[in-house]
Amino acid sequence: MYACIHVPQITKRTQPALQELAVQFSPTLEWNGPGTITFSLAGLTSLFGTAAEIASEIARRGMQLDVHGNLAISTNPDTALQAARNFPGVTVIPPGHERAILSDLDIRRLPLPEAMQETLASWGVRTYGEFAELPPLGVVERLGAEGLRWQDIARGAGSRAYLPAREAIEFRRRTDLDHALDNLQPLFFVINGMIRELTRELERHGVAARQLHLDLGQGRHPAHQRTLDFPVPLRQPEALFKLAQLDLEANPPLHAITAVGIAITPMNPQVAQGGLFTATAPEPAQLQITLARIAAIVGEDNVGAAELLDTHRPDAYLLKPYNAATPHKPHHNKPQVTLAIRIYRPPRQAKVTIDKGHPARIAAAGITGNVISHAGPWRASGDWWTHSFYAREEWDVSLSDGGLYRVHLEPIDRWFVSGVYD
Amino acid sequence: MTAPAPLLTAAHLLKNQEFTQTLAPSGVPPCDASLGGLPRGAITEITGPRSSGKTAFCLAALAAATERGEHCAYIDTNLSFHPHSASRAGIHLSRLIWVRCRYDATHALRVADLLLGGGGLGMICLDLTETPVRLLQELPTHAWFRFQRALTNSATAMLVLTDTPVAKSSAKAALAFQPAGARWQGPDNARLLAGLEAEAAARKPMRSPFRFACRAL
Numbered sequence: 001m002y003a004c005i006h007v008p009q010i011t012k013r014t015q016p017a018l019q020e021l022a023v024q025f026s027p028t029l030e031w032n033g034p035g036t037i038t039f040s041l042a043g044l045t046s047l048f049g050t051a052a053e054i055a056s057e058i059a060r061r062g063m064q065l066d067v068h069g070n071l072a073i074s075t076n077p078d079t080a081l082q083a084a085r086n087f088p089g090v091t092v093i094p095p096g097h098e099r100a101i102l103s104d105l106d107i108r109r110l111p112l113p114e115a116m117q118e119t120l121a122s123w124g125v126r127t128y129g130e131f132a133e134l135p136p137l138g139v140v141e142r143l144g145a146e147g148l149r150w151q152d153i154a155r156g157a158g159s160r161a162y163l164p165a166r167e168a169i170e171f172r173r174r175t176d177l178d179h180a181l182d183n184l185q186p187l188f189f190v191i192n193g194m195i196r197e198l199t200r201e202l203e204r205h206g207v208a209a210r211q212l213h214l215d216l217g218q219g220r221h222p223a224h225q226r227t228l229d230f231p232v233p234l235r236q237p238e239a240l241f242k243l244a245q246l247d248l249e250a251n252p253p254l255h256a257i258t259a260v261g262i263a264i265t266p267m268n269p270q271v272a273q274g275g276l277f278t279a280t281a282p283e284p285a286q287l288q289i290t291l292a293r294i295a296a297i298v299g300e301d302n303v304g305a306a307e308l309l310d311t312h313r314p315d316a317y318l319l320k321p322y323n324a325a326t327p328h329k330p331h332h333n334k335p336q337v338t339l340a341i342r343i344y345r346p347p348r349q350a351k352v353t354i355d356k357g358h359p360a361r362i363a364a365a366g367i368t369g370n371v372i373s374h375a376g377p378w379r380a381s382g383d384w385w386t387h388s389f390y391a392r393e394e395w396d397v398s399l400s401d402g403g404l405y406r407v408h409l410e411p412i413d414r415w416f417v418s419g420v421y422d
Numbered sequence: 423m424t425a426p427a428p429l430l431t432a433a434h435l436l437k438n439q440e441f442t443q444t445l446a447p448s449g450v451p452p453c454d455a456s457l458g459g460l461p462r463g464a465i466t467e468i469t470g471p472r473s474s475g476k477t478a479f480c481l482a483a484l485a486a487a488t489e490r491g492e493h494c495a496y497i498d499t500n501l502s503f504h505p506h507s508a509s510r511a512g513i514h515l516s517r518l519i520w521v522r523c524r525y526d527a528t529h530a531l532r533v534a535d536l537l538l539g540g541g542g543l544g545m546i547c548l549d550l551t552e553t554p555v556r557l558l559q560e561l562p563t564h565a566w567f568r569f570q571r572a573l574t575n576s577a578t579a580m581l582v583l584t585d586t587p588v589a590k591s592s593a594k595a596a597l598a599f600q601p602a603g604a605r606w607q608g609p610d611n612a613r614l615l616a617g618l619e620a621e622a623a624a625r626k627p628m629r630s631p632f633r634f635a636c637r638a639l
Contacts, residue, residue: 280492280542280544280577281491281492281493281542282493282540282541282542282543283541283542286540286541286542287493287540287542289540290536290537290539290540291519293536294521294533294536294537297529297532297533297536298521298522298523298524298526298529298533299524302521302522302523302524303519303520303521303522304519304520305515305516305517305518305519305520306503306505306508306515306518306520307515307516308505308506308509308515315504315506317505317506319520319522322519323516324493326516326517328491328514328517329514330489330491331489331512331514333489333512335449335450335451335482335485335486335489335512336482336512336637337449337450337475337478337479337482337511337634337635337636337637338478338481338482338507338510338511338512338636338637338638338639339478339507339615339617339618339636339637339638339639340477340478340481340504340507340508340511340636341504341507342477342502342503342504342551342552343501343502343503343504344502345501345502366552373604373606373613374613375606375608375613375614375615396615398604401472402471402472402473402601403471403472403473404472404473404601404604404615404618419502419504420472420473421473421604421615421618422472422473422474422475422476422477422478422551
């Protein structure tokens with residue numbers, strides 16, 4: 001069973017008083033907007049008696065705390081919430097009577113999306129009861145899964161999970177060192193110890209790290225600060241420490257360290273069940289360490305996943321941090337081999353001999369030959385409204401050296417070999 | 423009295439392992455018909471000159487792997503990977519780790535070593551194409567044995583893309599590509615590049631050559 005208290009007239013005292021009242025009955029609370037709180041009544045029957053007796057006890061203690069609002073008790077949190085918001089005083093809904101009790105409520109009291117509200121109004125649906133009467137299959141067809149969810153709420157059969165609020169917990173440690181450290185190795189001992197303490201705390205609260213912030217005091221110099229973002233939440237101390245170590249080795253502090261501060265931003269750990277027929281995937285923590293190690297070799301900007309940009313500019317892409325947790329959506333297309341181009345970055349400057357308006361011979365670094373076949377020119381230009389405008393004429397040429405290249409001419413009358421088809 | 427069934431020895435089991443090794447579909451039907459796919463837990467060396475279709479083959483293999491939901495990696499030694507071509511080939515870019523090694527083949531080997539050590543990837547493509555031969559010859563030979571050892575008993579298929587063979591005896595499969603001509607369409611004044619014909623000879627294991635077309639989309 002769940003109880004919901006809704007206070008229509010909110011004052012400065014309302015929120016703390018509501019919380020104080022709710023914690024007298026349950027260790028878990030769920031806030032449903034300002035002035036509305038839901039809490040579980042599990043296990044209270046043996047202590048206070050029936051639902052009506054529990055309700056009168058909540059009302060009595062509410063009066064003591066000067067909480068003036070509506071109280072509703074029901075077997076599911078959605079029904080309790082609807083009743084508390086819409087019925088004055090105390091409402092105890094016996095199991096099985098949810099639909100009947102909510103049926104006369106005006107449908108406009110249900111916080112539906114505007115479009116859905118308009119659709120129901122156009123169908124002549126005026127009350128919760130009328131909405132509940134509609135055939136579920138028809139509701140799904142016309143309003144989607146979201147419509148069905150709202151219909152269940154109107155029926156008093158909401159199946160949403162109760163989401164207890166968590167207290168905002170700070171995962172933070174700070175140590176002022178007795179002697180300044182000008183070497184990374186002893187500093188790592190200090191950081192490792194602090195990270196282990198923090199991960200124990202994370203584990204105790206059932207959360208994982210989304211971000212790790214290092215704040216290394218450097219005496220009279222500004223602090224050396226580093227923030228590590230993790231695409232997948234981590235809780236393993238070894239992984240967190242290794243990532244911090246690799247980051248500090250790549251970006252060492254410039255002065256001796258006098259204080260070490262570590263703060264962790266928590267988030268719920270990722271829970272995913274591996275399927276029997278799903279492809280094997282790298283272990284997320286191990287992959288993040290591997291990518292950090294690779295970043296230390298090739299640079300942070302040279303490792304990640306490519307994302308195409310929505311522009312016609314040639315070779316426009318973004319390299320984003322790789323996230324192994326990205327959900328997989330197969331294309332289900334028939335496999336086919338498509339023409340691929342290997343891009344020269346930067347493009348190779350070329351000397352091009354023109355004959356009858358098209359390239360006849362091309363000479364560039366590592367590429368020389370007579371043009372056997374060609375296609376083009378294909379003109380491309382854009383972004384002329386910015387400083388980074390582009391304009392080019394592209395040709396596809398087959399050379400006597402056996403290669404098939406893409407060459408382009410820029411407005412400054414310079415030719416380049418952009419890439420080779422392979 | 424019948425003779426007892428022969429006992430299986432470790433040598434037999436090792437020998438049979440050759441045949442039971444799993445193969446990853448390459449995404450190129452003629453290759454799958456000829457070789458059955460690309461061996462997992464082993465190096466496949468793909469060589470060929472420019473415009474021989476080796477990159478298109480490699481992208482098709484990565485597309486098939488990412489389509490299966492596998493996480494893959496592309497080690498791009500000479501910054502030549504073209505994400506648009508990869509996307510057109512059907513690669514799920516969010517499933518492909520792209521590492522740009524800024525023309526440093528030694529870095530590329532170190533990156534490959536780290537990725538193999540991490541495990542869990544379905545396919546790793548080490549692209550050494552257009553790396554000067556002198557630099558390729560300077561690469562430590564033991565690196566390929568090391569990769570071979572790291573791949574043993576893993577489900578990772580490693581593709582090494584080069585102009586000339588480098589992995590040699592460490593590669594379990596070797597494909598040599600040859601250009602078989604470009605395909606053009608349309609009249610001279612409005613001609614379009616329609617694609618590329620490629621021919622691959624399976625050197626290891628020895629199989630008859632297969633041809634395929636790379637179509638321009």
